[in-house]
Amino acid sequence: MPAEPLDVLVVGGGIGGLALAQALLPSGVNVQVYERAREAADWVQGYRIHMNQIGSRALHRCLPRPLWEAFLATSGHPGPGFGFHTHRLRELVFVEESVMTGGAADPSGGQYAVSRTTLRRLLLAGLEGVVHHGKTFQRYETRPDGRVTAFFADGTSATGDVLVGADGADSRVRGQYLPGARRVDTGALAIGARLPLDDRVRGWLPRNLADGLNLILPPSGSAMFTAAFNGRRRAESLLAQGSGLGFVRGAGPATGEGDGAGLETDLAGFGLDLRALADDLQDYVLWAFVAPRGIYPAGTADLDGGGLRDLAGTMTSGWHPALRRLVAEADPASVRLMPFKTSVPVGRWPTTTVTLLGDAIHNMTPAMGFGANTALRDAALLASRLVAFQRGRGTLAEAVGGYEARMREYGFGAVRTSARFTNFMISRSPLVRHGAKTWFRLCDALPPVRRMSFGHLWTDGATGEG
Template sequence: MTRVIIVGGGIGGLALAQGLRKSGVAVAVHERDRHRADRLQGFRIHINPHGSRALSDCLPPELFAAFVASGGKGGNELTFVTERMKRLLRLDEDITTGGSSAPEDGHYGVSRITLRQILLSGLEDVVHFDKKFERYELEPDGRVTAHFADGTSATGDVLVGADGGGSRVRAQYLPHAGRVDTGIVAIAGKYMLTEESRALLPPELRSGPLSVMPPKSCSMFVAPHELDGGVGVNDRDDPGALFDNTKPYVFWAFAAKREYYGTDVESLGCLELRDLALKMTTGWAPQLRAMVALSEVDTLTALPIRSAVAVEKWTSSAVTLLGDAVHSMTPFRGIGANTALRDAQLLCRKLVAADRGGPLVGGIAEYEAEMTGYGFAAVRTSLEAAQRAVGGTKAARLTSRGVFRVLDAVPALKRRAFGGFEDQDAVRER
């Protein structure tokens, strides 16, 4: 029997664990967090059809149903507007989903916290907390032993590094691989939706994701996280799970190059970040500025944007990587989590095949060949999207806005330009 050790209990690592468990493959996850409820930071993320199909494959049916139920309203639409809230282009549900109504083909706006809690469900005997990975050793018999800071170790046939952008597994396995600072910093926050605050925002800011395209070298993304009533996930047996999906909010992120801010944005406190975001949006629509001004102060954060550097193909072994541990990317196309889920789905299939008698390292090599292809392509296009969002001359940006208006006015052109959108990774948020 194949035994798989996963280092890292994020979205990709847990999806892989769920898929292996579902298929009867022995798996253990070692997570550095001390408790299940430790990792409660994060914003709404977009799950596209690649991610939805991966979750459908990896999760038991009841957990996939819980994921679908936890998705917010309006995830299947995307609207581009000016900084004055003038519509440029709207991509309706029939374009973004390709007309499919199947749950696994949908786009979902979900809480990162809630998704992780769903992925943890049923893995109580699989996930081991308070396990800080330090190093691994290749054993003479071909197996791998992972060593942890508490002095314990675990030995298996495969070691999967799913430990994020600062991966310690990658640092040992591919020490030449790394990430670069793109020079872009985002200020992000949450506008909590209550009965009173909801009335202060226009429907456009509450109905679905918006991409704001100003003429200057910056951008803003806005997306609601709002449910159609209770979904049942909050009533699961574990009161320590701390699901947050009953607290609706609007997520927003303003992004620009570091020098655009004129100050050391990463050193600022929450109130200072809010004031800076308001300064950067002077002259914008009052609705957008009110959203920033009235956001929950404690949610304001500065996010330096980093991106992986593609590496040459390495010789495959019993050690491999998935998600941000190998191909971390900017959030500007919202595909990081989806690519990690795609990794989990593909690697799960290869490891299940190995458990059934197929070649282990050969299967991992097939996974890595495919994963590095689509993974580093996603890194590249994500970086390009980030550079476009905060770059370009005023003339070029105004030209792009004009093209969007034309496409929006001619449905046939819009369909031609965005045909197959459901398999493209649109400009989305983290």
């Protein structure tokens, strides 16, 4: 057992870095997080996150119980499953939620639609004095005794036993540590936007688009992903039951005899208010139209939100009227142009007291929503290995090396799967699309084939790591 508490420096205060800090703190590890953004809210960008079983189990392992319960209370339900449809909204196959979760009954084995803003607030809770904003990482040096010193642009530095690069896809830590690691453009480009989900929109939007995950497949060359976020409606419904938050601490649904008041008291100790968290939520449907970069007209990158939305409308001409309206009524301020890039898998490297997690090492395309979930898995796994060392099990090199060996396996596995799915989405081959649709229809008709084809995507390896 180390004579002194383990000192861990985390560069990057995103999902993975903060989850790692939350997981390490209760075990007496001295962890400090250094984030370049000057304000906590600067990090919050993009759309909601689909938390699959892999991510939810990892988050459950990282968060203190009150924060986990608040996560459950403020997350939306992603719907009854994942639907694959033609551009005319004819269903090809529907993958039930039970397939996506392996039939797990415990909340930690579920799937959730998560607000980035709310998740950020939960991950920051209780980390006062741990997270340091306005710290732009420049470089690190390894000292003769094996400890690592990180240097920041403001002239300050910090020294610890382990340096964790959790600083995203353009990681400076990775640039110094693994200079040969690369990210490449996949050739896919997406236009994404949000449509506020109110009663008026629910009145005309097909139910599967208003309450579920969907992939829309025209004959070739493009695809559209849609997902609903209903966290505000769900949270307001729970809060309206007063103390009926017993589902959060128990295994069953709310009964009206739970201990929601106790949860609110516990959250107050973290500087949070459950009702304020619910007030921050906004319900919406997001969509992302994905196509090969080459079919977009010149000047696409110069278009504003309204221009990009109109371009997506033109490129979906002939699609189902509900899909066309979904695009046409999207909020122009929410429209983003998103190039799809991916990391190139890296072979084994020598273990040191520097390591990486999340996008800093295995950045992947947004296809299938694996990125945030894999970063959480990294955080839970690395925390378990470092805590084991803190408690006297093995050496620090064994802790870091064991984490990296397992992380490379599942992390780059997710990178490959995401890249393959992206290539399928933008394939211009009618034969490829026709063959896939034929397989989807077979999966729809045969439940065992459906479970075999899709179940492992969201559940594989979600348990047993530590």
